[in-house]
Each structure stands twice: as C-alpha cells, then as structure tokens.
Amino acid sequence: MLPPIADAHPAVLVVAGTHGNERNGPWLLEGWRRHPERLDRAGLAVHLVDGNPGALAANRRYLDRDLNRSFDPVLLADPERCERDIARARELLALHGPAGRSPCLVAIDLHSTTAAMGNCLVMYGRRPADLALAAALQRQLGLPIYLHEADPSQTGYLVERWPCGLVVEVGPVPQGVVNAAICRSTQLAVEALFSLLAAARRGQLPQPERLVVHRHLGSLDLPRHGDGSPAAVLHPLRQHRDWQPIAPGDPLFLGHDGRTHAYAPPPDRETGPVWPVFVNEAAYGEKGIALSLTRRELWPVNPDWARELVRLAAGLRGA
Amino acid sequence: MLPPIADAHPAVLVVAGTHGNERNGPWLLEGWRRHPERLDRAGLAVHLVDGNPGALAANRRYLDRDLNRSFDPVLLADPERCERDIARARELLALHGPAGRSPCLVAIDLHSTTAAMGNCLVMYGRRPADLALAAALQRQLGLPIYLHEADPSQTGYLVERWPCGLVVEVGPVPQGVVNAAICRSTQLAVEALFSLLAAARRGQLPQPERLVVHRHLGSLDLPRHGDGSPAAVLHPLRQHRDWQPIAPGDPLFLGHDGRTHAYAPPPDRETGPVWPVFVNEAAYGEKGIALSLTRRELWPVNPDWARELVRLAAGLRGA
Missing domain, CATH: 2.20.25.160 (N-terminal domain of TfIIb)
Incomplete structure (x- = not known):
C-alpha cells in the first residue's frame, strides 16, 4: 500500500527529460533539487520530475516509444500496450496527473532541440488557459509560439493531459550536450511562467492586446x-x-x-x-x-482566456 | 572461398561512419557512390567504405565498443574479444588493410563533432608521412592540426593501422544531423588530400617551411x-x-x-x-x-617527411 500524501492540493508540475537525450532540463532540475534557493518558485508549490528516467539513463530519446507521443487516452487505456514508455506515462499521471496522488493542475514540459528555435513555447490546440499563459509570457519575454495543431500524425503530447500545459523548447543544442546558455534561457522561461501563474492565482494575470502565433500548416x-x-x-x-x-x-x-x-x-x-x-x-x-x-498570425487576445486561467490557478497550492 | 580481387595494387581508403551517429561523412560517401562525377579523385584509385554499418543503422556511436578505439593490435589479436565493433575492425583490416584483399596504403577517416572545431585534422603520433600530408594540407587550406599523442587512456585509432592516415574532423554539428555546410567542408578537405597524394605520387609534394601543431597536453x-x-x-x-x-x-x-x-x-x-x-x-x-x-607550437618542417610520403605514394594505384 502506498503511503498517504499530505499535500493533496494541486501544484505546478515541471517535467524534464521527457526525451532522455535532451539533457539541459534534467541538469536544471538536478541543480534545483540540490540548491532549492537557485529557483524562484514565486511562492508556488512545484514538483520537479524527470519525465523518462530510463531513457535518461540510456541517453536515448525513448526506450520503446516516444514518451511525448504516448499520452493518448486510448493508448493509455489499452491494457495490451505495455511498452516501457507507455508504462511511464501511466505512472506520471498516477503520480502527478490532475487526479493523481500528488496532483498538479499545470504542466511545464522542458525540451531542447538541435534546431535553432531559440527560446520558444510549443502549444497543442487552443485551450483558453494555455493561450492565456502563452500570451502573458509572450508579453513579458517576447518568445515566439508554435501552435502545433491539426496534425493527425503527431498526437499524444504530455501536457495535453493536464488542464493547462505548455512546452518550453530551447535550441540549438546537440542531443546529449548540456549547454549553460540553453539552461539559462530555460530557467528564465520557467521562472517567468511561475511568476505569471502566481499572478493568475492572485487574480491579476497581465495580458497583451494581441498574440503572435505560428500556426502549424504541415511538415x-x-x-x-x-x-x-x-x-x-x-x-x-x-x-x-x-x-x-x-x-x-x-x-x-x-x-x-x-x-x-x-x-x-x-x-x-x-x-x-x-x-x-x-x-x-x-x-x-x-x-x-x-x-x-x-503561418505567422496576429490574434486578438480574448479576455475569457485569462478568466479561465485565473479560475484554474485559484486552485494552486502555495509553497 | 572469396572471389579473387583484380585490383591488388594499393589504393586510398576513405572511411566514414566509423562512429554511427556522425552522419555527414556517410552522406557524402552515398552521394559519391550514386554520382561518382561529384568527387574529384585527382586520378587516384579510391575505396569509399562505411566504417561501422551496424552502428550507422542504429544511429549510435558504436554497438559494443568504440570502433575508433578498437584498432589496438593486442586487442585485435585476442581471440577472446568478440565485440561486434572489434569484429568490424578485423574485417576492415582484412578487406582494406595494407595487407588486405583490396589493400590501401593511406586511410582518411571522416568524423564530425558537436564541438566548434571547424574543419581540422587530427593525427596520432608523429609518423613522417602523416606529418608531410598534414603540413601540405595546412599550407593549402590553413586547417588547424590536433596532435593527439601520449594519451594512455585513448588508444587504438583506426588510421594508425595504415602506413599513412589522418582524421578529418568537422564541427559543430549535432549527432544524427546532416548539415550541408559540414559536408561541403569535409569534401573540400578530402579533395585537397587526394590532390596532395596525387602530387606526392608524382614526386612533387609542396611543403610549407613551418607547421602549426596543437599538441595534446591532457584532458x-x-x-x-x-x-x-x-x-x-x-x-x-x-x-x-x-x-x-x-x-x-x-x-x-x-x-x-x-x-x-x-x-x-x-x-x-x-x-x-x-x-x-x-x-x-x-x-x-x-x-x-x-x-x-x-599547446600551440610552431614546428620546422623536416624535408624527410615529404620524402617518406613520396616514397609511400609511389605505390598508390591510379584510377
């Protein structure tokens, strides 16, 4: 029997190493665990979790199947699918899913790429809370946003299983390499997201008038x-x-x-x-x-987005 | 029984994919096989060989053991060592070693790195023929030379088993990525080496007065x-x-x-x-x-180096 968890109020989840050869996020998490004072949590309760420890140990993107394409509800519910990465997806949800033992409402998934994407956000679909958080971050840091939607060949992303979730994507950096500047950029985005979630929790999410979105057309x-x-x-x-x-x-x-x-x-x-x-x-x-x-598009920001994130963030636990 | 080989006179060996996740050299070789006119061989007989096909197929540096640390004579002679990469080292020597079925006198081993090494040469030890070829290439293209010697923790390099051999190292490029500019730099170095070997075969190797060497101190x-x-x-x-x-x-x-x-x-x-x-x-x-x-050192070029390479290159077969 599992021990009881005292902190059953939802927190913010930060996942790194969802792909085991993207090592900058895991490096940050390890440093923040050893030196908690090095991360400004903006007063929020935060869980720092290695997404795919087996793939991290092997320095491979995944073991049997891309973990960040394995969060499809049908796949997760199929008892005949027993790939190690699917088992890990189920475990992450059981631990830190919105109905998990130590639940989280917001997921921030840290990735890196060999492409020269700079410091950017990736979002999947048009959930109001995601749009509000992305718009607030773009207002603050100017990051570009890749809206990866309507792509039937790419589904089952981790953050889609949390009520609000974004990917922080930073590059270029080779697989298997930790680069201090990439880590710094990632930390900047993470701390800005915490600060904005804390503001939303207080009911004061700043929003721009417009959002610049790069909408997926195809590959x-x-x-x-x-x-x-x-x-x-x-x-x-x-x-x-x-x-x-x-x-x-x-x-x-x-x-x-x-x-x-x-x-x-x-x-x-x-x-x-x-x-x-x-x-x-x-x-x-x-x-x-x-x-x-x-396609680069300029969208008017809908005030309903921030209302939805403020409503959600009101449930977040403080540190 | 193996079929007889008609071309028993030694050629120049170009190896790529000695590390299976360094994919720029193998991309070049595949292109030159499909379009032989895209490579200026300077009139020399050349063998183009994938170093570690198994590791290339797996997009991994090696299968069981770094192939480019497996060319140690003691290791190769040990019948109890049966790692797949050691077996491949023995196979490469049996095929294209100086006493192989289709022998080669000079080996050019194409590598890439995630480090910002630019286009450079790596040499192991101070064999006169290697020094002559490196000096001639530096005179022509200005490439830096890393002399990796006196490092007991790093031994068994491929090119050491051929009478003359150099590594062409180009970066930065992530593992698993083919970058057209990295390929272009690599081809430039390979064609310049062919042209210099052809000159040596004619007895006319141009040499600079001095050679700039970056001599290994430690790691x-x-x-x-x-x-x-x-x-x-x-x-x-x-x-x-x-x-x-x-x-x-x-x-x-x-x-x-x-x-x-x-x-x-x-x-x-x-x-x-x-x-x-x-x-x-x-x-x-x-x-x-x-x-x-x-340590960066300026060495006077010894005329004996070129004499040694000219003597060796006289045995090379023309195309």
Missing part, C-alpha cells in the same frame, strides 16, 4: 530515392533559419546530384510566405520530418 | 559530486571556443551552486596559455572528458 520530408533513402539534405540557406519566412521558389533541399530543390507549396495550401520551424531537428528524421511549416 | 573532466554525478557544466564563456587560448584563472566550469570554477593548471604542467579542443563534445561525456587541452 515536409526530405526528397527520397526509390529505395526510401534520402536523396537530398536541407539546403544550406535554410539551416539555422527557424522562424524566418520562405516563399515559393526559395531553396529548400540540396540533392546528392548537386541539384537545388525549391520550396513549392502543395496545391491545397493557402498562398503567401510560410515560416519554418524545427528545421533539421535530429530526432525527427525517423518521423519523416525535415522541417515543419507555419 | 579535463567536469567537477563531480561525491556520488560521481557532474557538479558543474562547461562555463558559457568556453562554449564554442575551441582553439582559443585560456590562461590560469579564466572561467572553465559553472557549478550547480552558481559558482564559477577557474582554470588551474596541474602542478606538473608547463606554464603559459593552453588551447582547448573538443570542448563539450557530446560523445566524450562517457569518457570523462569535458575538453582537452593543447
């Missing part, structure tokens, strides 16, 4: 030979150019034969420039993604 | 907690600063506690500045190496 694979092996690499003019718009005809890939492949939008795509993100991310090769394309 | 591990886990990361002032000298007192590491650890030379080290290389290389964490330190 592009590398050109391939008939045998399925890649026939081209990312064009050098696209490397490290995340968030910088491209237009039809711009160089996109460079073939084994020396030929440049230009960007050509699919017939069903809206016209105009597109903004690439996750350009040449190492982990996405196996997913058949060389880069994703977004 | 530094991260500061560690009592339990062996890292207590600090590389200081942000050192990240991506390979080849840039540091002096005693300069910031080197940054602790979990926020404290800066300064560089302090060990008592037995020669005084003066040192030049870091392989700074924060992802693969060296498991080897306990946060960075290596070198």
